[in-house]
Amino acid sequence: MPERYLAQTVAAVGKARKPVLVWLQFQDCTGCSESILRSSHPDVADVVLDLLSWEYHEVIMAGAGGYANALLDRIVKNEKGKYLVVVEGAIPTAEGGIHCMINGHTALEIAERVCRNAAATIAVGACAFDGGLVRAKPNPTGALGVQEAVPGLKVINMAGCPHNPVNTAAVLVHYLTFNDLPALDQYNRPLFAYGRIIHDQCERRAHYDAGRFVTEWGDEGHRKGWCLYKMGCKGPAATFNCPVVQWNDHTSWPIRAGHGCIGCASPRFWDTMSPFYDRLPSVPGFGVEVTAGEIGMALVGATVAGVTAHGLITMIKPAPKPPVEPEERKEA
Amino acid sequence: MPSSSLTDPRHPLQPIGPTVGLYVWQYPLRLFHWGMVLSIAVLSFTGYYIHDPFIVGQVKYPFLMGWFRFVHETFGMIFLALFLMRIALFFQGNRWVGWRQYVPLHVSQWKEMVNVMKFYGFINPKPVSKIGHNAMAAFSYLGIYAVVLAEIVTGLVLYNRLRHSAVLAPLVGWIPGVVNVQNLRLIHFLLMFVFIAFGVFHVHLCMLISRVEKRGLMDSIFIGYKVIPQDELEEEQKKAIAERS
Numbered sequence: 001m002p003e004r005y006l007a008q009t010v011a012a013v014g015k016a017r018k019p020v021l022v023w024l025q026f027q028d029c030t031g032c033s034e035s036i037l038r039s040s041h042p043d044v045a046d047v048v049l050d051l052l053s054w055e056y057h058e059v060i061m062a063g064a065g066g067y068a069n070a071l072l073d074r075i076v077k078n079e080k081g082k083y084l085v086v087v088e089g090a091i092p093t094a095e096g097g098i099h100c101m102i103n104g105h106t107a108l109e110i111a112e113r114v115c116r117n118a119a120a121t122i123a124v125g126a127c128a129f130d131g132g133l134v135r136a137k138p139n140p141t142g143a144l145g146v147q148e149a150v151p152g153l154k155v156i157n158m159a160g161c162p163h164n165p166v167n168t169a170a171v172l173v174h175y176l177t178f179n180d181l182p183a184l185d186q187y188n189r190p191l192f193a194y195g196r197i198i199h200d201q202c203e204r205r206a207h208y209d210a211g212r213f214v215t216e217w218g219d220e221g222h223r224k225g226w227c228l229y230k231m232g233c234k235g236p237a238a239t240f241n242c243p244v245v246q247w248n249d250h251t252s253w254p255i256r257a258g259h260g261c262i263g264c265a266s267p268r269f270w271d272t273m274s275p276f277y278d279r280l281p282s283v284p285g286f287g288v289e290v291t292a293g294e295i296g297m298a299l300v301g302a303t304v305a306g307v308t309a310h311g312l313i314t315m316i317k318p319a320p321k322p323p324v325e326p327e328e329r330k331e332a
Numbered sequence: 333m334p335s336s337s338l339t340d341p342r343h344p345l346q347p348i349g350p351t352v353g354l355y356v357w358q359y360p361l362r363l364f365h366w367g368m369v370l371s372i373a374v375l376s377f378t379g380y381y382i383h384d385p386f387i388v389g390q391v392k393y394p395f396l397m398g399w400f401r402f403v404h405e406t407f408g409m410i411f412l413a414l415f416l417m418r419i420a421l422f423f424q425g426n427r428w429v430g431w432r433q434y435v436p437l438h439v440s441q442w443k444e445m446v447n448v449m450k451f452y453g454f455i456n457p458k459p460v461s462k463i464g465h466n467a468m469a470a471f472s473y474l475g476i477y478a479v480v481l482a483e484i485v486t487g488l489v490l491y492n493r494l495r496h497s498a499v500l501a502p503l504v505g506w507i508p509g510v511v512n513v514q515n516l517r518l519i520h521f522l523l524m525f526v527f528i529a530f531g532v533f534h535v536h537l538c539m540l541i542s543r544v545e546k547r548g549l550m551d552s553i554f555i556g557y558k559v560i561p562q563d564e565l566e567e568e569q570k571k572a573i574a575e576r577s
Binding site: 186187197199200208209210211212213215220221226229230234236237266267268272273279280281283292293295296297299300302303304307310311313314317 | 383384385387388389390393394395396397398452454493494506509512513514515517518521522524525526528529532533536537539540
C-alpha cells in the first residue's frame with residue numbers, strides 16, 4: 001500500500017470496534033491455517049488480538065463442541081452482514097455433501113449459512129478457490145470451490161497451495177482501511193498478487209534468456225541455480241507474486257529452493273498444470289509416457305513415408321498416354 | 333551413335349494444342365505463399381527451440397533464448413500480416429484466389445474431389461487439370477488456413493499473457509478462461525507438425541501433378557504464369573460470365 005495511506009491505515013487499524021472474523025475449514029490439509037500462523041506482516045498475534053476480533057477458527061480457538069457451535073450461531077445472528085468469513089478447504093457436493101460434516105451439518109449448509117450472512121468471503125488456498133487437490137480428477141466427493149458451491153457471494157479468492165499469508169493479511173488490512181475488497185481479476189483473485197506472470201519476476205530469468213537450463217536434477221546447471229524451464233517449471237504459465245513476497249517471512253520460495261513452479265495459484269492446477277515435471281501436458285489418448293513432440297515427429301515421419309511410397313508407385317507405373325490430339329478429337 | 337531425333341522414345345512428344353500463358357497467381361498471392369514458407373520455417377525452428385532449448389549452457393551468446401523469442405514473435409507478426417493479406421485476397425484477388433474456389437458449396441466441387449482422389453489412388457491415370465486449384469487442393473488449403481488461424485490465436489494468447497497488450501487483451505484475453513493455457517501451448521506446439529506434414533504433402537503432390545500435367549505448375553508459383561489450353565480458358569471465361577450474371 002502506498003505510504004500516503006499510512007495515516008489512514010493506522011487510523012483504521014486502531015478503530016475501537018474490531019470486525020469479527022470467522023475462519024471456516026472444510027476439506028483440506030490445514031496447510032492454509034498453518035501458513036497464516038506464520039504470517040509476520042502483520043504476525044498472527046497482532047491480527048488475532050489487535051486488528052480483528054478473530055472469534056471462530058477451529059484449529060486455534062480454545063473453545064470446542066457445543067460452546068464453539070453456539071459461538072458461530074451467535075456471530076451469524078448478531079453480526080449479520082458485518083463480519084468477515086475466511087473459508088479454507090473445498091466444499092463437497094456429491095451424495096448430498098456428506099463427505100464433510102461438522103456438528104451434523106454439511107460443509108455446504110455451513111457455508112451457505114455463514115457466508116451468505118457475511119460482509120465478504122475470503123476463500124484461501126487452492127481448495128477454497130476452485131476445489132484444489134480435493135477436486136482433482138476423479139473428484140470422488142464432487143468438491144467445489146466456494147464461489148461455485150455458494151454462487152452469488154461477494155468473494156475474493158486467495159489462490160495458492162497454500163495461500164500466501166502476506167497477501168491474505170494485505171487483503172484484511174485493505175478491507176479494514178477502505179471497507180472494501182481490492183481490485184480483482186477474472187477469477188476474483190486480487191490483481192496486486194495475481195496480476196503478473198511468475199516467469200517475469202523470477203530471479204532465475206536471466207538464465208532463461210541466456211539459454212542456461214537445468215537438464216537433470218542435480219546436474220551442474222542445477223547446482224549453479226540455472227533456469228528450471230526444461231524440468232517442467234510452470235513459471236511461464238502461472239501468475240502469482242511468489243517471487244516477490246516469498247514464504248516463511250521472506251525466507252525462500254520454490255524456484256529459489258531449486259524446484260520448478262507447479263502453478264499452484266492457477267485455476268484447477270492439479271489437472272491443468274500437470275505433469276509437473278514436463279513442459280507440456282500429455283496428449284489425451286496417448287498415455288503419459290508419450291510426449292507431444294514424439295507424436296508430432298511420428299506424424300511427420302508417417303507423412304514422409306506415405307509420400308515416398310506414393311511417389312515410388314507413380315514412378316513404377318507407366319506414364320499416362322499422351323492426350324488425344326485435337327485433330328483426332330474432331331474426327332471422333 | 334546417338335539418334336539425331338530430338339525426341340526421347342521413352343518420353344514421346346505430348347501435343348497439347350494451342351495454349352496461352354495465363355497470369356494466374358498475382359504477385360500478392362505469390363508473396364503470401366513464399367512469405368508463409370519462410371515464416372513457417374523460421375517459426376518452426378525458433379518455436380521448437382523455445383519448446384525444447386537444445387542449446388544449453390553456452391556462454392558465447394548471453395541472450396540466446398531472448399533472441400529466439402524475439403525472432404519468433406517478430407515472424408509471428410509477419411505470419412499474422414500475411415494471413416490478413418490472404419483474407420483480403422479472398423475478396424479482392426482474381427477468380428482463382430477468391431473464396432468461392434475454396435469453400436465447397438457446390439456438388440460439382442465434391443464430385444471433383446472424388447475424381448482427384450481417384451487420381452491419387454491410381455484409379456484414374458489422368459489428374460483433374462484446372463486453371464487454378466482443383467477442388468481437393470482448394471479445400472485442403474482452406475483447412476490449412478484454419479490451422480494458420482488456430483496457430484495465430486493461440487500464439488496471440490501466449491503473447492498477450494506476457495505483454496498485457498491493451499489491444500490484444502480484449503480480443504484474446506478471455507480464451508485462457510475457456511481453454512487452459514497449458515492446453516493452448518500444447519495445441520500451438522502440435523499444430524507446427526501439421527504444417528510440416530502439410531509441406532511434405534504439398535511439395536510431393538505439386539511435383540506429381542506438374543510432372544503429369546506438363547503445364548508449368550511448379551513454375552507458376554515463381555512467375556505467376558501457367559500454360560493453359562486455349563479452349564479451357566474460353567470455357568472458364570464462359571463460366572465466369574455465367575456466374576457474374
